[in-house]
Amino acid sequence: MPDTSELLRALRDDLLNNADPTHRDGSRTFFKEAIRPLGVRSRELNGIIARHWRAAKALPPAELLALCDQLWDSGVFEEASVACKWCARALPALGLDAFGTFERWLATRVDNWAHCDDLSSHCVGGLLALFPEAIERTVPWLSSPNRWLRRAGAVCCILPARHGLYLHHVFRVADMLLADEDDLVRKGYGWLLKEASRAWPREVLEFILPRRGQMPRVALRYAIEFLPQDWRRQVLQRPEK
Template sequence: MFDTTAFLTDLRAEMVQCADPAHRDGLRWFFKEAISPLGVRSSELNALVARRWRELRTLDPAVLLQMCNTLWQSDVFEDPTLASKWCSRAVSKLGPAAFETFEGWLSTRVNNWAHCDVLCTGCLGPLLMRHPELWERTLPWLASPNRWLRRGAAVSLVPPGRRGLFLDQVFHVADALLTDDDDLVRKGYGWMLKETSKAWPQEVLDFVLARRARMPRVALRYAIELMPADWRRKAMER
């Protein structure tokens, strides 16, 4: 029987052992929001995810989700990232019932773009690709006062967008957020359009050209970043 308490105690000891105080201080400086990192570098964190996954891969989905929920309740900066990366590996067996849990983390626990993006690109996006009917449940996020739900509505479409999927949904979200006054939301939907342009370059260019007079420049620059230079010049013209 899996002992969640023992696993998390051992996990914390391993994280403390590989923590780098200089990296910890750099993270605190980098993020505008107040965070409490241990200072585990991304390479170490990813190695830890892979190593400990051997113990988690056969867990009952409900047990895994509950363990990850415990990590999401933690104030340690690295913990939600670990939880999201493990849930990402288990999306296929977690199934559509996990949507409510993921949405709860996004709406109540996320307080920085890094946690928003690892959850949305690693968990919500892949879940939407497997269960497209869930996308409609993200529509209320577009009008939410919570910036992370609005950004999340866009960033969750990054994985399907880069694979040439959900084009209509991508444009719907971009239109809904087009003039959002939050810079992180603008960058989020700009990133979504940029990734979608890998599969649909002409369609994304046409979308941008039709809206460039109203589209914030930061979102526009993100959206066209991967396009040929002459396309970028055309899109940036006033």
């Protein structure tokens, strides 16, 4: 079994050796939220994640989650990304017991849309594919004062929705978030409806039409992106008052 302190040291050395100050500065301006990146580019980061996963995957589930807690606690953007990617790979071993940890990270660690989406889509969403009954545990997120939990409540269903699953729940999420005032949450549920429309275009259209007067424009435009052009025109014609 690998030594977690040695694994963490080797990972951090690898990240620092691949840090690019120019990319770091560009990353800071890309997000509205304040982030602490090292400046590791995506290609190099993915290689680092894969290299050190060979050791991380041998850890017992509890030790892997504890190691990922340390990565989140560092506040370094790339380290949180590693935690998300490793947990997504480890889902069959982690099982449903990991749900509470993912929920805690969303509530207390996540502070930008990229980590929110990575954690909620690949980790929480992956658990929902394995344990469909867990979807009810995400419903309280939709009324949380925490914007990241509300967005996660939509984004965690995107991968299943893309394959035509959980349509009733998709519409429940969109209804609960319909009047949300946060732009990132609006984009989140609009994105969810868009993905659901891959498998259920007519049903998504019929959901949107009676609500298009209440849906914020940004959510509406996301939601209809994959619909046929004539349907999109129909939706964008605001109903007469």
